[in-house]
Amino acid sequence: MKTHKICVLGDFGVGKTSLIRRYVFNAFAQDYHATLGVNLYKYEDEILFEEEPTRLRFMIWDVEGAAEPGPHAERYVVGASAALIVGDATRATALQTVSAYAEMFEEQAPGRPFALAFNKADLIAAPDPHAKLGLQELDARFGVEPLLTSALTGAGVREAFRKLGEQVLAYGL
Amino acid sequence: MTAGGMQDASRGAPHAGAALGEEEALLWAARSLFSRGDMAIALLDADLRVAQILGGEKFAAVVGDDALEVFPALIGCEETLERIRSGAEPQALSFENISIHSDGYAPQYVNLRVYLDPHSGHLALVLQDAGETARLQRNLVQQRNELALARQALETARDEALAASRAKSSFLANISHELRTPLNVVIGNAEILRRPRAAALSSAEAADYAGDILSSGELLLDLINDLIDLSRAETGDLRLSESWCDLGFIAHQSLRYATRLEDGRDKRFVETADPHLPPFWGDERRLKQILLNLLSNAAKFSPPGGAITLRVEREPEGRLLLEVADEGPGLDPSELEVALEPFGQLESGKRHKGTGLGLPIVKSLARFHGGDLQIVTAPGLGLRAQVRLPGSRFSPGDSA
């Protein structure tokens, strides 16, 4: 079975490590341990693809966060089947940094799928967070429907990774 | 001696004869590094198997193994590696500070670099323990990020405090205005009645003046009660006085009161309360207050003759639904957000009579009962205010 490299990218402290740990171990920690370089997680999941349960093996790259995608991040995405680009839904800069990472990934890995996750959704009280964060704009720009996630509650986390998995299969990667 | 230096030397050798001594020197330097165990070079064959290992005792056993198994960071890079081998890609593949997750252990960082060894035609993989440097780097990154996050949090808190203080100032300005209007009526009318000339007023006229004083006084009392409720809810000091309530009776009474409101007289009220609801554990006065606030809001915003529907029922999942639907202009999402915010809503509420504190109060009363308020609305489509309260508050004896 082929193993797919999935990069998790975004600004620091947005919850990349937390999302992976929620997905892989179904766990969450309040304290913050910054990621240096990249930390690899192996994970096997079963997803429904064209109504068939299909096993998928991931090598998840938990990449050091940075406000802007730099040469480091560009090098780390070499060979990635897909990327999960994460923003912090509580930060005013989320839309901007997520867009910058999406652009970088489109350029470095053309034709590879990516998902956009706005994390810490548990901290947002607005009745319509998509509108409040201006997420429709991303949909129009990248043709990718942004997701709201919370590593704390687990909401949307498995869905985000599985959606990527489905796309990886659909793209025949 | 660094991996980069070695790579340049092995690649850049112009002719083999001259490079030999250099290579020997290099190899010697490499071996002394390997003996410290912090570096290894692997040569990979065309199927990406480990053909040979130089140095790094711990790696000796992997000769013959699949390089993607031994170095999982290479997974996905097969195409890039092939292009490096064929010379199509002049850049080495290079990853810094890679660690493999193993729960409970501090990460072991390595730097990894793959390039074409022009002499053997093999791919050469240099693996270097990033050890102490990485640990220092990690501490730096941790401190830098923590500082940046703390600064962000401070800035957000400051912005929120500023916004809250602005909202409170404008709330104060608005509330003062709201208080002044009825107070002026009270003082003005009392003045008229007190003057000697008042004797000349007919008793009907005097009664009118007194009536205005009364209704202004009542409005003031409503306002002040609302303000007290809101501030109690904000500080958490609101206490429910709970008992078994008859929801049908509460709905009926609230509706009767609403039809007598000034805004309610020209509206059509429709009641669809389930007559078989079991007793409900709650604060009767507060439940009435929820319904009355919602009904009077609906009456305020509905056109003359507009229908206002009160629905009281138990949802299939067991929760109690109190819903008031109107045929008014509705709200767009940004207006809705403002309307739900205490200290934020008077601006638009000012166009209408009443305190304009209704929705925030309903929301906190619902929350004090363990439920919540939800608004379904869109411009031109009216507004449905829905309060859902926990099904566990229904008397268990008669779960209908």
Ligand SMILES: Nc1nc2c(ncn2[C@@H]2O[C@H](COP(=O)(O)OP(=O)(O)OP(=O)(O)O)[C@@H](O)[C@H]2O)c(=O)[nH]1
């Ligand atoms: N409330 C809330 N906090 C979260 C959530 N996800 C992460 N956090 C917290 O945010 C902080 C940063 O989370 P990390 O997962 O370490 O962030 P990161 O993106 O990996 O950060 P870097 O490794 O520095 O790039 C931690 O204190 C987490 O507990 C979430 O969904 N909700």
Ligand SMILES: [Mg+2]
């Ligand atoms: Mg991290």
